[in-house]
Amino acid sequence: MSILLDSVEAARMVAQRLAGGPAGVGVLIEVDSDGHRCGVQPDAPELLAVARALAEGGVEVRGVMTHAGASYDCATPAALRAMAEQERAAAVHAAGRLRAAGFACPVVSVGSTPTALAAGHLEGVTELRAGVFVFFDLVMAGIGVCSVDDIALSVLATVIGHQREKGWTLLDAGWMAMSRDRGTASQAVDQGYGLVCDLAGRPLGDWILAGANQEHGIMARRPGAGPEALELQVGQQVRILPNHACSTAAQYGAYQVLGEGDQVTATWPRFSGW
Amino acid sequence: MSILLDSVEAARMVAQRLAGGPAGVGVLIEVDSDGHRCGVQPDAPELLAVARALAEGGVEVRGVMTHAGASYDCATPAALRAMAEQERAAAVHAAGRLRAAGFACPVVSVGSTPTALAAGHLEGVTELRAGVFVFFDLVMAGIGVCSVDDIALSVLATVIGHQREKGWTLLDAGWMAMSRDRGTASQAVDQGYGLVCDLAGRPLGDWILAGANQEHGIMARRPGAGPEALELQVGQQVRILPNHACSTAAQYGAYQVLGEGDQVTATWPRFSGW
Numbered sequence: 061m062s063i064l065l066d067s068v069e070a071a072r073m074v075a076q077r078l079a080g081g082p083a084g085v086g087v088l089i090e091v092d093s094d095g096h097r098c099g100v101q102p103d104a105p106e107l108l109a110v111a112r113a114l115a116e117g118g119v120e121v122r123g124v125m126t127h128a129g130a131s132y133d134c135a136t137p138a139a140l141r142a143m144a145e146q147e148r149a150a151a152v153h154a155a156g157r158l159r160a161a162g163f164a165c166p167v168v169s170v171g172s173t174p175t176a177l178a179a180g181h182l183e184g185v186t187e188l189r190a191g192v193f194v195f196f197d198l199v200m201a202g203i204g205v206c207s208v209d210d211i212a213l214s215v216l217a218t219v220i221g222h223q224r225e226k227g228w229t230l231l232d233a234g235w236m237a238m239s240r241d242r243g244t245a246s247q248a249v250d251q252g253y254g255l256v257c258d259l260a261g262r263p264l265g266d267w268i269l270a271g272a273n274q275e276h277g278i279m280a281r282r283p284g285a286g287p288e289a290l291e292l293q294v295g296q297q298v299r300i301l302p303n304h305a306c307s308t309a310a311q312y313g314a315y316q317v318l319g320e321g322d323q324v325t326a327t328w329p330r331f332s333g334w
Numbered sequence: 335m336s337i338l339l340d341s342v343e344a345a346r347m348v349a350q351r352l353a354g355g356p357a358g359v360g361v362l363i364e365v366d367s368d369g370h371r372c373g374v375q376p377d378a379p380e381l382l383a384v385a386r387a388l389a390e391g392g393v394e395v396r397g398v399m400t401h402a403g404a405s406y407d408c409a410t411p412a413a414l415r416a417m418a419e420q421e422r423a424a425a426v427h428a429a430g431r432l433r434a435a436g437f438a439c440p441v442v443s444v445g446s447t448p449t450a451l452a453a454g455h456l457e458g459v460t461e462l463r464a465g466v467f468v469f470f471d472l473v474m475a476g477i478g479v480c481s482v483d484d485i486a487l488s489v490l491a492t493v494i495g496h497q498r499e500k501g502w503t504l505l506d507a508g509w510m511a512m513s514r515d516r517g518t519a520s521q522a523v524d525q526g527y528g529l530v531c532d533l534a535g536r537p538l539g540d541w542i543l544a545g546a547n548q549e550h551g552i553m554a555r556r557p558g559a560g561p562e563a564l565e566l567q568v569g570q571q572v573r574i575l576p577n578h579a580c581s582t583a584a585q586y587g588a589y590q591v592l593g594e595g596d597q598v599t600a601t602w603p604r605f606s607g608w
Contacts, residue, residue: 070495097550098494098550221341221344221372230371240514273403278371294341294344306548307509311584332586
C-alpha cells in the first residue's frame with residue numbers, strides 16, 4: 061500500500077497516523093510536472109523537507125509519482141511527446157534529488173493516458189499508471205491518442221420515441237447512463253453526450269447524443285452536419301460511445317463483457333469509491 | 335407496474351410485447367406540457383390514437399403523465415406558479431379527452447420539484463411525482479424553490495493539500511464524488527461543483543468547489559468574491575452541498591443517514607439503473 065502526499069504538513073499528519081499502525085506502508089511524494097493540479101515542484105526545497113518529515117516519523121519514502129493532467133489539452137503528436145518527456149523528466153529529477161539526499165526512492169511513477177502512448181522513452185521510470193488507456197474514449201480520440209474504432213466501452217440504448225419535427229430520436233439513455241461528462245465540448249469535434257453507433261459499434265455518421273435529460277437521451281444530427289434521413293424504430297437498439305470512459309463506467313455496478321457475436325461472455329463487477 | 339409511452343408506434347410495440355405476458359400491467363400515456371422533451375400534445379389526435387392502439391392490443395390505458403422539465407428554467411415565483419398550472423392543465427385536459435372517448439384513465443400524474451411546491455391547486459391530479467424534492471440541492475436553491483439551509487444531502491470531504499499561491503485548498507472529493515453536474519453554471523449564482531460548508535452544514539462563505547479533477551476537488555473563493563483568509567489544515571473535514579442531488583447521489587452505493595451530533599444512524603442502500 062502506498063499513500064500519496066505533497067507537503068510537510070501532510071507528511072507529519074501521515075507519519076502521526078501511521079505510528080504504531082501496520083508495517084509496510086510506504087509513501088510516494090507527489091511531484092508537480094505541469095502546474096496543473098498539485099504536487100511539490102521537482103526542484104523545490106520542500107521535496108527534501110517532506111522526505112525528511114516522513115523519515116523522522118518512521119515512514120518509508122517509497123518514491124515519487126506524477127500525473128501530467130495537462131496532457132489532456134495537447135492537440136498534436138509533437139505536443140504529446142514533449143509533455144511525456146516533461147512528465148518523465150520531472151519525476152526522474154525529483155527521484156535523483158531524493159537519492160542524492162540518502163533516500164532509496166525505489167518507485168518512480170508517471171502516467172496519464174495521452175503521455176503513456178507518446179513517450180519517446182521512459183528511462184528512469186519504474187511504473188506507468190494509465191487508466192482510461194484500457195478502454196479509450198471520445199476525448200482520447202479527439203486528442204489523437206486513439207481512433208474511434210479503438211474505443212472498447214459503449215452504452216447499449218433503446219429507441220423509445222421521436223420528436224420528428226425537431227429531428228430528434230429519443231433513447232432510454234440520458235446523462236444518468238452516460239454521465240454528465242462533456243469532455244469533447246472543448247475539442248475540435250464536439251460529440252455531445254456521445255457518438256451513436258450501430259450494434260456492432262460502427263458510428264451511424266454524424267449522429268450524436270445532442271442532449272440529455274436524466275433518463276432520456278436526445279439523438280440528433282451533429283450541429284452543422286446537415287440533415288440526413290435515418291429512421292430508427294421504437295425498440296431498436298444502438299450503442300453510444302462515451303466522452304469519458306471513467307465517468308460513464310462509474311454510473312454502473314459492473315461491465316458486461318462481449319465476445320463474438322455480441323454475446324455477453326462475462327460480467328466484471330466494478331469497484332466504486334476511492 | 336406502469337409503462338410510459340407517447341406514440342402509436344410505441345403503443346403497438348408495447349401491446350405486442352405484453353401479449354400473453356403478466357396481467358395487471360397498465361400503461362400511462364406521456365403528455366407534453368412544455369415542449370421540453372417528449373410526449374403527445376394534449377390536444378393532438380395522436381393521444382386518442384395511442385389509447386386505441388393500446389386497447390386494441392388488449393392493454394389497459396391507466397392514465398396520463400407529464401413532467402414540466404421547463405420549470406427548471408423559471409426564475410420567479412410567478413413563473414413557477416404559471417408553469418405548475420400549465421403542467422396540471424395539460425395533464426387534466428388530456429385525461430378529459432381520453433375519458434370522453436371511453437377510457438377510464440384513473441391516473442393523472444404530474445410532477446417536477448419546482449412545480450410541486452408552486453402549484454396554486456392540483457384539481458384533477460391523482461399523483462404528484464417529485465424527485466429531488468426529498469433532498470433539494472443548489473439548483474433548486476438557485477431557482478428559489480428552497481433555501482441553501484434546506485439542502486439535506488452533502489458530501490463529506492477531507493483537506494489533502496494546498497496550492498497557496500493560487501488560493502487553492504485541495505480536497506479528496508473531485509467530480510467522481512460530486513458528479514460532473516454543473517447545473518448552477520447557467521444560474522445567477524454559479525456554485526462551481528458545490529458549496530463548501532463546515533461539518534454542521536453551514537456555508538463557510540463564498541468558498542466553492544471551483545474546479546474538480548477526477549478525485550481532486552479545488553476549493554477556492556467564488557469568482558468576484560475577493561480574497562478572504564481561511565486556513566484549513568490537512569486532514570480537516572468539510573461538507574459540500576451538491577448542484578444536483580440526483581447526479582451526486584448516483585455516484586454512491588448508499589446514503590449515510592445522520593442523526594443528532596452527526597452520528598450515522600442508518601445506511602440506506604441506493605437503487606441504481608433504470
